[in-house]
Amino acid sequence: MKILITGRSGAGKTMLLPALQERGFTVYNTDDMPEISRFEDMQSHEPVKLPKGYIDWKKIAFRWQAEPLRKLLDSTANVAIAAVMANQKDFYGWFNLRFVITIDTDALSRHWQHSSSHHKDMDPANLERAVALHNEKEQHFIDDGCIPISGDRPIAEMANDIMRVVDEHGGMAA
Numbered sequence: 077m078k079i080l081i082t083g084r085s086g087a088g089k090t091m092l093l094p095a096l097q098e099r100g101f102t103v104y105n106t107d108d109m110p111e112i113s114r115f116e117d118m119q120s121h122e123p124v125k126l127p128k129g130y131i132d133w134k135k136i137a138f139r140w141q142a143e144p145l146r147k148l149l150d151s152t153a154n155v156a157i158a159a160v161m162a163n164q165k166d167f168y169g170w171f172n173l174r175f176v177i178t179i180d181t182d183a184l185s186r187h188w189q190h191s192s193s194h195h196k197d198m199d200p201a202n203l204e205r206a207v208a209l210h211n212e213k214e215q216h217f218i219d220d221g222c223i224p225i226s227g228d229r230p231i232a233e234m235a236n237d238i239m240r241v242v243d244e245h246g247g248m249a250a
Contacts, residue, residue, distance in 0.1 A: 077101075077248050078149050078170065079238070081158045082217055083177035088227040088234070089158035092177065095235035100248055101156040104148060112144040113161065137162035146170070153249035165220060173245060175238055176217035179227040 079101070081089045093103040106113045114123050116139050124136060140161050149155055149170055157171075168174060218224055223241055225234050242248065 077154050077242055077246070078172050079156045079242065080164070080168075080171045080174040080222075081156060081177065081238075082160050082164065082174065082222060083227070084179065084213060085160060087177040087179045088231070089160070089177055092231055092234055092238075093156065093158050095231045096156045096238065099235060099239055101154045102152045103156045104158070106140065106145070106148075106157055106159045106161075109144075112141055112148060113138060113159065114141065133162075139163045140167060142167075168221065173241060174222040175225050175241075176214065176222035177227040177234070178214055178224045
């Protein structure tokens, strides 16, 4: 069983991974795997360094690299990957199930203002704009077939919900 846990930065994807590991998945946060995920120029697809402060996501994208991702998914029978990538739709067919962690805009805004992510360096106007787009972006994941999992609950409950859906779709691979 190959599953993707996606959602906005700060939704709780990475925090969910240990609970899925306890339930039998081999888990990966591909944000922390530069051989799989990298920032690229949107036109040339060449690697770029992430700038401080405001990021123009029309010029820079965080993208998976196909071959290393395929090797990771093929490395074991039951894999859970946490990620949000500009090109993740290109790889949706590689996953048996895709989940999106949903989170309300107030919680997301608080997280971004106090986290160690690039969002904390945003000026207030850009942070406000990013938060305003949140519901729309979250809905895109759902429209693309990701199963919503409410992120405003304890991690164990979220993991149990995911495992219930996994079981409904044939369960974990032997």
